[in-house]
Amino acid sequence: WLKPSWLERGEVWPSQRALHRGSEMAGKTTDAALDMKKVRKEKGKKVPKVGKATKRPKAPDGERRRKKKHVFSYNSYIWKVLKQVHPDCGISKRGMNIMNSFMNDIFDRMASESVKLLRNTSRRTLSGREIQTAVRLLLPGELARHAVSEGTKAVNKYCENTG
Numbered sequence: 001w002l003k004p005s006w007l008e009r010g011e012v013w014p015s016q017r018a019l020h021r022g023s024e025m026a027g028k029t030t031d032a033a034l035d036m037k038k039v040r041k042e043k044g045k046k047v048p049k050v051g052k053a054t055k056r057p058k059a060p061d062g063e064r065r066r067k068k069k070h071v072f073s074y075n076s077y078i079w080k081v082l083k084q085v086h087p088d089c090g091i092s093k094r095g096m097n098i099m100n101s102f103m104n105d106i107f108d109r110m111a112s113e114s115v116k117l118l119r120n121t122s123r124r125t126l127s128g129r130e131i132q133t134a135v136r137l138l139l140p141g142e143l144a145r146h147a148v149s150e151g152t153k154a155v156n157k158y159c160e161n162t163g
Helices: 014-024 031-043 075-085 093-121 128-138 141-162
Strands: none
Touching: 075 093, 093 128, 128 141
16 A cells, blocks of 8 residues: 555645644634624624535526426325225335335336237227226236226216316
């Protein structure tokens, strides 16, 4: 291991040099610092101290802060269904993540199955009929029947409200 030349001379890390220089003048006040104190007292307004950063840096003129990219999740829907079925039960964050992954997986499977049905019938428009057939193909027995009835009910309610 080779020592850098500045370490052999007994100097401190380059990033620490400024701190050591500042410690030499630790007890001394400069004229500029006294002037700033006077200005602050005279005006009675809050003037940020020299060298102190504000809590939140402001963006330059014309630039806006970047907004967080919204990531869709089924968390709120899972929570609502859980409270309908078991009002006294809760769910952990890890459990919610597992349920969210499960919903994403089922959605992908239904979408790909629906697209396969479209290709087989040589159509180009995805309708409720293809979704219903995909649900019947993917979900087992009683679960498929419940899903189809709830989906039909939701589509009818949507048609009433928009039509």
